[in-house]
Amino acid sequence: MESLPTGIEGLDVLTDGGYPKGKSIMITGPPGSGKTILGLHFLHRNCVEGRKCMMVLTRELTEDVISQSRSLGIDLEPFLKNGQLGIRNIFEDKINKLKSVSKFGKGLCAVDMDIIEYLTSMSSEVDVVVIDNIGVMAIDHDIREFADQFSSISIILMKNGCTSLFIMDEDSYELTHRLTGYMVFGLIRLTVQENLSAGRTRQYLYIEKMRNKPLPVKYSLFDITPEGIRIINGMR
Ligand SMILES: Nc1ncnc2c1ncn2[C@@H]1O[C@H](COP(=O)(O)OP(=O)(O)OP(=O)(O)O)[C@@H](O)[C@H]1O
Numbered sequence: 076m077e078s079l080p081t082g083i084e085g086l087d088v089l090t091d092g093g094y095p096k097g098k099s100i101m102i103t104g105p106p107g108s109g110k111t112i113l114g115l116h117f118l119h120r121n122c123v124e125g126r127k128c129m130m131v132l133t134r135e136l137t138e139d140v141i142s143q144s145r146s147l148g149i150d151l152e153p154f155l156k157n158g159q160l161g162i163r164n165i166f167e168d169k170i171n172k173l174k175s176v177s178k179f180g181k182g183l184c185a186v187d188m189d190i191i192e193y194l195t196s197m198s199s200e201v202d203v204v205v206i207d208n209i210g211v212m213a214i215d216h217d218i219r220e221f222a223d224q225f226s227s228i229s230i231i232l233m234k235n236g237c238t239s240l241f242i243m244d245e246d247s248y249e250l251t252h253r254l255t256g257y258m259v260f261g262l263i264r265l266t267v268q269e270n271l272s273a274g275r276t277r278q279y280l281y282i283e284k285m286r287n288k289p290l291p292v293k294y295s296l297f298d299i300t301p302e303g304i305r306i307i308n309g310m311r
C-alpha cells in the first residue's frame with residue numbers, strides 16, 4: 076500500500092513507510108502529549124516534498140501554531156506564504172463573524188461556518204489535510220449528529236483522495252464512546268505515564284490499528300525535543 080511520510084523518521088519505520096495514502100488516521104491523547112506536533116511534522120515533510128497541504132484549526136490561533144512549528148525547526152510559514160499550505164481557522168473566523176454581526180443582535184449560531192463547509196469547497200488538488208482539533212464537534216452535537224458529521228467529513232476527504240490526520244483530544248474521544256476509532260483507517264494514541272516520585276514522565280505512542288498493514292511493533296517510547304518528536308524504541 077502506498078504511503079505518505081509522517082515527517083518523523085522513527086514513525087515511518089513503525090508504520091512501515093508512513094500513513095496510508097488517501098486514508099484517514101486519527102490521533103488522540105491528553106493535553107500536551109504531542110498531537111499538534113505530530114500534525115506539524117506531517118505537514119512540514121509533505122510541503123517539503125511538494126504536496127499541497129491544508130490545516131484546519133478549531134481552537135488555536137494560527138500565529139501560535141506557526142510559531143510552534145518554527146520553534147521546532149519545522150517552520151511552516153514559508154509554505155503558507157508560497158501557497159503550498161493553506162490554513163483555515165474556524166475559531167478565528169467565528170470570532171470575526173461574531174464581531175461583525177453582534178451589533179445586529181445575532182449570536183454564534185448565526186455564524187456556524189463548519190468544517191464540512193470548508194472541506195466541500197476545498198480544492199481537489201489538496202493531498203494532505205490535518206484537522207486540529209475535531210473534538211470540538213463532540214461538544215456542539217449529540218452523539219448521533221456527531222457520528223454523522225464525522226463520517227461526512229471522512230467521506231469528503233476520502234473521495235478527494237486526501238491523506239488526513241484527525242486530531243482529537245482524549246476527553247472528546249472518550250465522551251463520544253471512542254466511536255471515531257471504528258470510523259477511521261488508522262488510530263494512534265499518545266499516552267503519558269507519570270512517575271511523580273521519580274519526578275519524570277514517559278511518553279508512549281501506541282499504534283492501535285492501521286488497516287492493511289501488519290505492524291509488528293505497536294508501542295514506542297518517544298520524546299518531544301527542540302527538534303520535535305523523536306521515537307526512542309519500539310516494543311511489541
Ligand atoms: N520547541 C519545543 N521544544 C521542546 N518541547 C516542546 C517544544 N514545543 C512544544 N514542546 C512540548 O510539547 C508539548 C505540546 O505538544 P502539543 O502542542 O503537540 O500537544 P497537544 O497534544 O497538541 O496538546 P493540546 O491537547 O493542549 O492541544 C508541550 O507541553 C511541550 O512540553
Ligand SMILES: [Mg+2]
Nearest residue numbers: 110111112207
Ligand atoms: Mg494541540
